[in-house]
Amino acid sequence: MSKTLSSLDHIKVAVLIPCFNEAKAIGDVVHGFQQALPNATVYVYDNNSSDNTIEVALLAGAVVRRERQQGKGNVVRRMFADIEADIYVMADGDDTYDASAAPQLIDKMVSENLDMVNGRRISDAEEAYRPGHKFGNKLLTTLVKMFFGSGIDDMLSGYKIFSRRFTKSFPSLSSGFEIETELTVHALELRMPIAEIDTVYGSRAEGSESKLSTFADGFRILRTIAILIKGERPLQFFSAIFSLLILGSVVLSIPIITTYMQTGLVPRLPTAVLVTGMVLLSFLSLACGLILDTVTRGRQELKRLQYLNVPNQLHIDTTEKDD
Secondary structure, three states: OOHHHHOHHHOOEEEEEEEOOOOOOHHHHHHHHHHHOOOOEEEEEEOOOOOOHHHHHHHHOOEEEEOOOOOHHHHHHHHHHHOOOOEEEEOOOOOOEOHHHHHHHHHHHHHHOOOEEEEEEEOOOOOOOOHHHHHHHHHHHHHHHHHHOOOOOOOOOOOEEEEHHHHOOOOOOOOOOOHHHHHHHHHHHOOOOEEEEEEEEOOOOOOOOOOOOHHHHHHHHHHHHHHHHHHHOHHHHHHHHHHHHHHHHHHHHHHHHHHHHHHOOOOOHHHHHHHHHHHHHHHHHHHHHHHHHHHHHHHHHHHHHHHHHOOOOOOOOOOOOOO
């Protein structure tokens, strides 16, 4: 046994499982994490299930609680607020994630003193990880990398391990599946130490159905990314608007300037007025970006201080030798 895993006796681990109509799978999920992490407490948060998810979870030995506000984001916000632990293991209740990989993820977190370890999904089963979902995940993850930095290749994975200071400094705003994006951006924005490990991703239990809508949830995640860019990268966001308005005004002004140079007249007065308005709006947008960038930096400093204010219980003295 590694030194890290043998040192987990003093660390409180909580397994968090958000659930909605997962009666077919939740029993196996709970048993899987109980076997992988015998000293952890498994919490199942039911989100208005209409089947017997609660009864099955209780019978399996989980601590069951309820969140009435619909949506995974609302459930995650409630779980982070309610549960007190040193390490939080979060996975979906559909039995697609490999519970036996949890000790490896925790070992990675504790040995390197990380704040988040992401379970990158690896699957050969097309029905488990459909090409459309895989493409959308890659596209959205690439967008986040462009604006917030690299470090995560499978942003939308529901299998994540968090430290206490991550969960208690996370200002959750999302209500649905876009919560995965917000979690990743929070880690990247504060430049937390993070890592990613390959984990097996399997097919859903027979008889259970995915709650993810490819297009509807995809657009919601894309909207969330845009909002986060505007809020956390305002200079880049408004500079893009500035560039588009300036480019449009230049294109529209070319025939006006050409005609004026040839005749000395401005026959297209409405277009000239439009160009003038676009130029004014472009510089107004740039000014907004500069001002909001200053405000955002101050807010980021406060978020960083709040993050550092939460005690870190994961430190292990790696200079000691194994017995």
